[in-house]
Amino acid sequence: MTKKLRKLEKVVLYNSKSWSVDDEVKIKKKKKMNNISNTNRILISINIVGSSGLLTILVNEDDVVCDVIDKALKSYARQGRLPTLKSNTFDYVLHCSNDTSDALGPSESIGTFRTRKFVLSENQASSTKTEEAQSKGRNGTWKSFSFKKLRSALHCAAIGGVRD
Numbered sequence: 673m674t675k676k677l678r679k680l681e682k683v684v685l686y687n688s689k690s691w692s693v694d695d696e697v698k699i700k701k702k703k704k705m706n707n708i709s710n711t712n713r714i715l716i717s718i719n720i721v722g723s724s725g726l727l728t729i730l731v732n733e734d735d736v737v738c739d740v741i742d743k744a745l746k747s748y749a750r751q752g753r754l755p756t757l758k759s760n761t762f763d764y765v766l767h768c769s770n771d772t773s774d775a776l777g778p779s780e781s782i783g784t785f786r787t788r789k790f791v792l793s794e795n796q797a798s799s800t801k802t803e804e805a806q807s808k809g810r811n812g813t814w815k816s817f818s819f820k821k822l823r824s825a826l827h828c829a830a831i832g833g834v835r836d
Contacts, residue, residue, distance in 0.1 A: 714788060718744050719769065721793040723753055733783030737766050737776045744792060767791045 765775035769789035
């Protein structure tokens with residue numbers, strides 16, 4: 673009996689002038705908001721190489737790795753941490769904290785790794801490219817010497833001077 677009354681109420685509401693398209697739009701928005709809140713969000717901690725302390729950010733489980741790196745860099749800059757980092761996301765790679773040998777693919781979903789601890793480090797391939805570009809642009813000036821080479825040369829000269 674109650675089911676019949678509910679159906680009758682729906683029919684009356686539909687046929688009445690008080691019902692409008694705006695009501696239907698509001699109902700759809702509420703359903704959409706409920707679906708958004710059902711997405712799994714996870715709190716991850718990222719250890720940035722060269723920085724002190726962990727960076728914790730809240731991400732969706734289906735976010736890709738390059739978006740997570742972008743969020744991490746923005747959060748790091750917003751907090752004013754030192755040392756300052758580059759803003760290009762492709763200069764950095766993300767690793768799982770338990771397996772630091774392999775970098776995570778930039779198009780992989782962050783939720784597939786089943787871990788909440790990650791390590792963010794500078795991409796070695798991009799850093800060597802920038803060093804090569806900088807060394808080519810110097811054209812043999814005294815600045816082209818790396819300080820490590822100069823220090824080792826001075827150290828060898830000092831050792832050689834002691835032996836004589």
